Amino acid sequence: MKRITIRDVAREAGVSVTLVSFVMNAKRDKDGKLDCPVNAETAKRVLQVAQDLGYKRNFAAASLRSGRSNTIAVIPNDISNKFFAGISRCIEEKADKKGYTVFFASSEESADRLGAAIDAVLAHNVDGIIVAPVTGGDDAIRKALDAKVPVVLLDRDVDGLQGVGKVLLDDEAAGRMSAELLLEKGLKKVEMISYTLGISSLPEREAGYRKAMMDHDLYQNAKVHYTTYGKADSDVETIIREAVDRGVEAFFLPTYSLSATVLAVMKKLGIRTPDDLAIVGFDESDIYSLYATTVTHIVQPLKELGEKSVEVLTSMIQGNPEERIILKPAIIYGGSTDINK
Amino acid sequence: MKRITIRDVAREAGVSVTLVSFVMNAKRDKDGKLDCPVNAETAKRVLQVAQDLGYKRNFAAASLRSGRSNTIAVIPNDISNKFFAGISRCIEEKADKKGYTVFFASSEESADRLGAAIDAVLAHNVDGIIVAPVTGGDDAIRKALDAKVPVVLLDRDVDGLQGVGKVLLDDEAAGRMSAELLLEKGLKKVEMISYTLGISSLPEREAGYRKAMMDHDLYQNAKVHYTTYGKADSDVETIIREAVDRGVEAFFLPTYSLSATVLAVMKKLGIRTPDDLAIVGFDESDIYSLYATTVTHIVQPLKELGEKSVEVLTSMIQGNPEERIILKPAIIYGGSTDINK
DNA sequence: TTGAAAGCGTTACCAG
DNA sequence: CTGGTAACGCTTTCAA
Numbered sequence: 001m002k003r004i005t006i007r008d009v010a011r012e013a014g015v016s017v018t019l020v021s022f023v024m025n026a027k028r029d030k031d032g033k034l035d036c037p038v039n040a041e042t043a044k045r046v047l048q049v050a051q052d053l054g055y056k057r058n059f060a061a062a063s064l065r066s067g068r069s070n071t072i073a074v075i076p077n078d079i080s081n082k083f084f085a086g087i088s089r090c091i092e093e094k095a096d097k098k099g100y101t102v103f104f105a106s107s108e109e110s111a112d113r114l115g116a117a118i119d120a121v122l123a124h125n126v127d128g129i130i131v132a133p134v135t136g137g138d139d140a141i142r143k144a145l146d147a148k149v150p151v152v153l154l155d156r157d158v159d160g161l162q163g164v165g166k167v168l169l170d171d172e173a174a175g176r177m178s179a180e181l182l183l184e185k186g187l188k189k190v191e192m193i194s195y196t197l198g199i200s201s202l203p204e205r206e207a208g209y210r211k212a213m214m215d216h217d218l219y220q221n222a223k224v225h226y227t228t229y230g231k232a233d234s235d236v237e238t239i240i241r242e243a244v245d246r247g248v249e250a251f252f253l254p255t256y257s258l259s260a261t262v263l264a265v266m267k268k269l270g271i272r273t274p275d276d277l278a279i280v281g282f283d284e285s286d287i288y289s290l291y292a293t294t295v296t297h298i299v300q301p302l303k304e305l306g307e308k309s310v311e312v313l314t315s316m317i318q319g320n321p322e323e324r325i326i327l328k329p330a331i332i333y334g335g336s337t338d339i340n341k
Numbered sequence: 342m343k344r345i346t347i348r349d350v351a352r353e354a355g356v357s358v359t360l361v362s363f364v365m366n367a368k369r370d371k372d373g374k375l376d377c378p379v380n381a382e383t384a385k386r387v388l389q390v391a392q393d394l395g396y397k398r399n400f401a402a403a404s405l406r407s408g409r410s411n412t413i414a415v416i417p418n419d420i421s422n423k424f425f426a427g428i429s430r431c432i433e434e435k436a437d438k439k440g441y442t443v444f445f446a447s448s449e450e451s452a453d454r455l456g457a458a459i460d461a462v463l464a465h466n467v468d469g470i471i472v473a474p475v476t477g478g479d480d481a482i483r484k485a486l487d488a489k490v491p492v493v494l495l496d497r498d499v500d501g502l503q504g505v506g507k508v509l510l511d512d513e514a515a516g517r518m519s520a521e522l523l524l525e526k527g528l529k530k531v532e533m534i535s536y537t538l539g540i541s542s543l544p545e546r547e548a549g550y551r552k553a554m555m556d557h558d559l560y561q562n563a564k565v566h567y568t569t570y571g572k573a574d575s576d577v578e579t580i581i582r583e584a585v586d587r588g589v590e591a592f593f594l595p596t597y598s599l600s601a602t603v604l605a606v607m608k609k610l611g612i613r614t615p616d617d618l619a620i621v622g623f624d625e626s627d628i629y630s631l632y633a634t635t636v637t638h639i640v641q642p643l644k645e646l647g648e649k650s651v652e653v654l655t656s657m658i659q660g661n662p663e664e665r666i667i668l669k670p671a672i673i674y675g676g677s678t679d680i681n682k
Numbered sequence: 683t684t685g686a687a688a689g690c691g692t693t694a695c696c697a698g
Numbered sequence: 699c700t701g702g703t704a705a706c707g708c709t710t711t712c713a714a
Contacts, residue, residue: 005707016685021709039683059465060404061707064690069401071444071465078430085426089419089447096446101461103412104445105437106430120442124400124412260627267631286601290608290628346691357701362693378699402691405706 004055013042013049020046024057063125072313073103073121075114075131076154080106083256083283083300084132087154090306091130098314100127107134109229115140122147128313133158135198150316154309155300157200165312165322167305171201174298174329175208178252178280181296181331183216186341187249187278191223193239193258195232205254229257236261237269244271249341250278256285263291279336294334301327345396354383354390361387365398404466413654414444414462416455416472417495421447424597424624424641425473428495431647432471439655441468448475450570456481463488469654474499476539491657495650496641498541506653506663508646512542515639515670516549519593519621522637522672524557527682528590528619532564534580534599536573546595570598577602578610585612590682591619597626604632620677635675642668 006024010017022038023046038046049055063069074091076084092102103126105117114137121129122143128150133141138158144151145163152165175192182190192209194202206224213222225243227235240262243251253259259281266273273279273293281288281297288295304327312323347365351358363379364387379387390396404410415432417425429445436443444467446458455478462470463484469491474482479499485492486504493506523531533550535543547565554563566584568576581603584592594600600622607614614620614634622629622638629636645668653664 003707006709007707017708018685018710019683022684025709042683056460056464058405058707060401060410061690062709063401064399064405064692065707065709067690074445079420079433080423080426080430082421082423082426085421085423088445089421092420092445092447096457096461101465102445104415104429104433104443106433116437119397120437123397124442260631263631264627285627287627287631290601290604290632292633344691347693348691358692359694359701359703360699363700366693380699383699399691402706403693405690405708406692406694408706 003058004053005058006055009046009050009053009055012053013046015042015046020050023047024050024055067125068127069125070100071103071124071126072100072310073105073117073126073129073131075105075107075117075121075129077107077109077132077134079104081256082285083155083302086284086302087306090303091310094307094310098310100310100314107132107137109134111136111140115143118144122149128152128317130154130309130313132156133199150313150322152309152313152316152322154305155201159200163322165309165316166324167309167312168324168326169201169300169305170326170328171204172208172211174282175205175210175252175254176212177208177329177331178254178298179209179212180216181280181337182250182252182278183212183218185278185337185339187339188218188341189221189246189248190218190250190252191221191225191243191248192252192254193225193227193236193262194254195229195258196226197229202254205252209252209254227258232258232261233265237265240265240269240271240277244269244276248277250274250280250337252280254282256281256283258282259295259297260285260287263287263295267292273336274339278339280331281336284332288332288334291336293336296334296337297332298329299332300329344399345394346399347396350387350391350394350396353394354387356383356387361391364388365391365396408466409468410466411441412444412465412467413441413651414446414458414467414470414472416446416448416458416462416470418448418450418473418475420445422597423626424496424643427625427643428647431644432651435648435651439651441651441655448472448478450475452477452481456484459485463490469493469658471495471650471654473497474540491654491663493650493654493657493663495646496542500541504663506650506657507665508650508653509665509667510542510641510646511667511669512545513549513552515623516546516551516593516595517553518549518670518672519595519639520550520553521557522621522678523591523593523619524553524559526619526678526680528680529559529682530562530587530589531559531591531593532562532566532584532589533593533595534566534568534577534603535595536570536599537567538570543595550593550595568599573599573602574606578606581606581610581612581618585617589618591615591621591678593621595623597622597624599623600636600638601626601628604628604636608633614677615680619680621672622677625673629673629675632677634677637675637678638673639670640673641670 010020107114130152225239448455471493473496566580
């Protein structure tokens with residue numbers, strides 16, 4: 001069963017390969033009409049023959065000739081992370097609708113791996129790249145830019161990169177909303193734990209938190225504890241112990257992993273929420289509804305983040321200028337902030 | 342900055358394009374020597390020149406000419422599922438080591454989407470496909486087989502498919518281990534909830550459970566409740582209520598989603614584990630350690646499943662016959678089975 | 683609206 | 699060991 005080529009279709013339909021190529025590439029406009037310089041009758045016949053013969057375009061050939069490949073690459077920092085897994089699905093779905101197939105490669109929070117991943121997908125002629133940057137990943141991203149391959153930054157911003165699209169969460173709003181929710185309950189000693197990761201979202205969330213504290217004239221109470229990604233467990237235990245002793249009333253946890261770690265520590269130490277400590281967590285997870293007390297948390301608009309990033313990227317692939325889109329977070333209320341003082 | 346081709350390298354190194362092609366494709370054997378019919382000196386020079394010029398292979402051209410593409414496709418039923426997200430990462434890592442880039446496309450538990458995904462990756466000339474089949478996905482998979490593209494079934498088996506590799510969990514053992522753990526605690530009324538999904542793993546897990554019940558002369562107590570994927574919430578509540586009234590002592594939950602659903606229902610109804618109901622859950626999740634009582638659960642060897650599936654696939658791509666690999670599950674003990682009767 | 687022909691960068695074949 | 703050259707299947711001028 002040999003492969004059907006454009007030539008077979010042309011011969012069978014009694015037209016030239018050029019015509020077939022035109023027809024196969026034509027996009028349908030809103031009327032369902034193909035917008036290409038081909039007689040409607042002919043086009044229809046070609047389509048029919050292609051269908052009958054079971055013609056499948058050979059992307060390798062098309063890519064070689066045209067330089068385009070109808071593929072995009074998605075490089076999250078960790079695909080096994082729930083947030084990116086969810087977003088990846090949305091991206092894939094949207095990309096598929098637009099006729100793109102998706103390459104995946106995760107960077108594992110390492111600039112080197114990001115570089116390797118970008119090399120690999122560039123060698124495969126991807127038309128564009130959606131990436132959640134890692135600390136120090138600027139150079140890797142610049143390689144793509146140098147190769148004139150459009151890039152969209154997802155979820156995390158990086159300064160000093162010209163001509164990249166961006167689809168980000170309004171991280172400052174997320175921080176502000178979280179803190180304000182707590183402050184409006186009458187709590188005064190609201191603190192935060194964060195990572196020393198060099199990515200933009202965390203400092204922004206912190207800025208939002210600080211702003212809210214300031215607006216409520218409680219800036220003297222603002223305090224942010226830092227820990228390192230991957231070694232948070234012991235740090236967090238110390239932080240929580242000390243904070244409870246000091247009479248801290250609430251914590252804002254700006255990532256899922258910090259939220260999970262804090263909940264684990266609280267469970268271990270027998271610290272209850274919201275009475276001993278009110279909590280606002282981040283991102284979606286079953287743990288928030290299954291924890292002894294349900295947990296209030298910030299949710300990111302996964303679907304929109306995914307879809308927008310594809311839209312911005314495909315628009316850039318078509319030669320339009322880059323866009324920068326900021327999406328708003330939402331709050332899901334749980335028992336962990338159900339308190340009044 | 343125009344693209345460097347094999348011809349540029351050939352000219353610069355003063356050799357033919359053929360030589361360059363040989364060198365670029367040569368695999369290094371264990372001694373670090375390139376195994377190709379090229380003078381070591383020449384090879385070294387070519388490599389050096391390629392490096393200096395910044396030569397990058399054009400996979401589209403190679404793919405067009407050779408029919409191979411150095412890409413494999415991974416099609417889980419749902420990438421946002423924690424189990425597949427974890428496994429995907431392992432697959433990607435292993436594939437990368439072997440020089441393959443991976444395409445992702447999820448089937449969303451739909452045979453149609455699986456068909457579309459397979460069409461798409463086939464059009465991109467993937468060298469092989471790793472797929473977690475969905476109910477009724479046989480035909481889609483057969484399309485790949487017809488195109489002589491090797492396929493490895495991951496996690497779920499499908500009967501009647503010739504020449505496909507398989508990397509599966511020993512599902513029967515998982516069922517047996519779970520039930521036996523409960524029975525050895527002296528519990529006698531051990532039941533199970535399962536889905537009416539037409540995939541192999543669930544019936545196998547059920548078979549293991551039934552076998553254990555039989556071995557302990559408790560087959561008259563064996564009972565499996567069925568619910569539908571996506572509509573489990575209300576069913577499970579009814580099942581649990583009724584079971585507790587009937588004095589059921591334990592449940593084996595053969596998937597993560599069932600485990601999460603049951604824990605949610607128990608929390609809602611105020612049913613405690615292990616005293617009111619002992620529980621064995623499935624797959625890894627933070628919820629098992631964060632639930633009021635930690636939950637005993639079966640874990641699949643993610644890393645091995647991912648790596649083996651890549652190994653089996655690449656071996657098949659090189660023309661070797663398909664393999665069938667069955668991996669053993671493990672149990673993580675928690676408080677939900679910490680009981681003796 | 684249609685067609686002929688020229689490549690795109692590799693690999694594969696065959697000859698030396 | 700080395701080199702010439704013909705494909706691979708498509709898109710893209712250019713000309714009719």
